Amino acid sequence: MKGLSPLDIKLLRDIWHMRGQAIAVGIIVACGVAIMVMALGTLSTLSASRDAYYERYRFADVFTSVRRAPESAAARLRAIDGVQTIETRIVRLVILRIPDVEEPANAQIVSLPDTGESILNRIVLFSGRYPETRSPDEIIISNAFAEANGLQTGDAIEAVMNGRLRALTIVGIGDSPEFIYALGPGSLMPDDRLFGIFWMRRQALEAAFDLDGAFNSVSLTVAPGTDTALVIDQVDDVLAPYGGTGAIDRSDQLSNAFVESEMNQLKTMARIIPAVFLAVSAVLIHSILNRLIQTERQQIGLFKAFGYSRREITWHYLKFAIAITAGGVLAGFALGFILQNLITQLYAETFRIPDLTWRIDSFALFASALAALGSAIAGSMSAALGAAKLSPAEAMQPAPPVNYHQGWLRYILQMRWLDEPTRLILRHLFRFPARTAANLFGIAAAVALLVSTLFSFDAIDTIMEQMFFRTNAHDAAITFFEGRNDTALSELSRLPGVMSAEGVRDIPASLEAGHRSERVGITGLPADAQLRRILSADGRYVDIPSTGIVLSSQLADMLHVTTGDLVTAHFLDATRPVVDLPVTAVVDEFVGTPAFMDLQTMNALLDQPPTISGAYLKLDPLAQAAFEESVIERPGIAGVSLRAAAIDSFEETLQETIYIMMSIYAVIGGAIAAGVVYNAARISLTERGRELASLRVLGFTHHEVGYILLGELALVALVGIPIGCIGGIALAHLIATAMATELYRIPVVVNPSTLGVAAMIVLFSSTIAALFVVRRVRSLDLIAVLKTRE
């Protein structure tokens, strides 16, 4: 042991002696660090891989669609100041027929230039080749779709293009940065089996959709330092006459927005959850160190008498905290790598980014180590300084006897039915209020952490209940290629299995209130809509008023308006009217930031005969197959989504991600509770071992002594659990607010059963930890305590 000072050797012995507690703290630190490493590491992996992907495959900056614009308009777009590269395309939804797949599947077909590769949003080709220039039916398909359906190059797939069934040949499999997160029409979660991306030569698409010499989609990049908003305004001006629906930048591009929102969630997680762990570990370190210093008073006095300085003593005890924490940090790194790898694999299934594999992120390591050590020092500073401040003469005296007072507690303790062990528990509990508070905090934090993560299940249930049962009472949603008149609806009603049909019209618009403006889709619903309904915040159905506009609460918040205020709507379709509309109601929606209007009023404003862009259908469950068979042959239909399939994919996707995350949280929430209880029980045992051994001598059984040791903790748990429930709900609100994006928001719903589960996990893990300590009661040395004065 050359080179180690005697103090350091003492430090190592202390740690070895208290290894159980050191491990308990280490585990909690490790959990906090692991989550931080996982969240920050995944975040940086995700963002680095995405950025590299965007860069390398030239993800565009601005996107827009038009009904039909002549190629000549492209030159005017190119002339806009700040536009760097521009590519016009044809993009269309088609219905697919896949062997062995019953539900209607969709593909988004994107055009490739007639020769060579795209300029923007280029394809990363995993296998096969590009379609031949002249070939009218060769396609590249997206990787996820190919995997989900077991398709390979050389296979054929049937698509309904403009009402005609065409056999397409797969010649390549690839992905593009535009579709990292590929969401089908009317879907909430990616369903790789039922939605894919196809790339086809432009010529073939022009022919198939009667778009010779025209385009319906544009993507472009802007020169560095250019104000994208200005470019967007000019693009909209150029394309307005051709039915432009308003350009968007990357932040509104669906796939990118989902990636961003996931990254936002990781950021929130990295910020809030490790903080809970590190706060608990700091409190634990504080109580361990306080206890250690109390037992080492006389040694400290001796050290000071020898001439050790205050700083050396402070540093000595800080080192104790740092050493324990450092162990936890290293374990946290290892655990974090495992979790990061696990989460990255999950992400790689949802987010189609090539080379999305975990790598060590030095910033995550650095940040989490810093946070852990910082909290350890914060937790240990006051105890260490207290030790350094002891005067040598005073310290070498034995600690003054613990002075119990009767105080107000007397009134409680005088109650007849209390037995002496219980009195002892209560007195001890109130004798050390700081320690009791620390234990209370630890238990409450464990419960709170569990509640604030497990509530996601309740939130998802609420979202599903509202989305799939309360607001959407339809079985199928139909999207048309373009606005159709009423006859389309009656045609649909006549399809086999259709019991009722309601039209719907989605119009892109920009809403303005004061200096705020948001690009949204306004949904027109019939006055007596039954298949798509809206709900007020208190869960009542809201009828759509014949005038004005109904906003979702998120949108109302974003525009800072409420019922009765006026908003200016710039409709981005048809006659592009600009009208002031009163907000007639604010409703509760979890997905997106929708706005609703009466369909008739909307059509009147747009100065058009009754037009719909889609329909909701109620189906006869027995005739569903017949319906699916016939609907895909109808012309003009771009997409069909079935509610049953949507529910399936929603649940399936969640099972994979959320359930894994939740199990991780359940385990580590339990770890906190176990660590807190183990530590508290150990401190109690060392402090009162003598007393407890004396009781054993007097004939108290192991159980009775165990009761005195743990009764205190049981009481703390009893009080800590409800406090933790309340704290957990508050934390859930914090997390939900931090994670809400324009894509969705998380309702804070906490079912009593969730509180129960959190409490059970904490009780269970506490009990296990407590039993570990109680075992030691058996090995108390009865004779040793009799030999020595305290």
Added chain:
Amino acid sequence: MPASKSDKQTSGQTDILMEGRGLERTFITGEVSVHALRGVDISLKRGELVVLLGHSGSGKSTLLNILGGLDRATAGTLHFDGHDLTHASDDELTRYRRRSVGFVFQFYNLVAGLTAKENVSLVTEIAKSPMKPEEALELVGLGNRVQHFPAQLSGGEQQRVAVARAIAKRPQILFCDEPTGALDSQTGIRVLEALDRVNRELSTTMLIITHNVGIGEIADRVLRMQDGLIIEETAPKRRLKPSEISW
């Protein structure tokens, strides 16, 4: 002589309450083994007060711990009131201590968090037919210190609380290991008076360990230990009152 002694000769009960035969105890620490007891024969009669003397390290505490069920002999047999304690389990020893034994140690071993009365109640609660805690405290002359915490009592008072705690459950046998060791002579005598009174009034069998030869004069019998063996047994002609001795 306490009158109770002859009364105890009832049917089925022998005069002997506790008996150890050939008791050995070897401590093995690392490579060294210490033979603390080398074959002790001891019997304690009902109601008698026995003082055990001996040099430091002679094995007195070791013997007391074994008799009191705190430790186990390496060899030998041990009987208490007709029960064989030689192979008693941990739980059986706990029950033995709980029902039949009282202890008084040199260092009081009171529970700091409980008042004098509560320290006594601690034992009476788990006893079968205990006296009232107040009564026990009265018996040791502490009727006016009932609500005090240990930290608020003097050493002698604390030791008397310990005696009260030990006798409150009316144990059949009381083991005292240097009960006056930490006290001055005057205070020590008050503690001995308490013990003497309990022995006379409740006819509790007592084994008192001490270094103090003078204390032997209050006993019915005095045993002397040396090197793990009892080497001498004497019976004073007249058992003195504690107030009649001094050291």
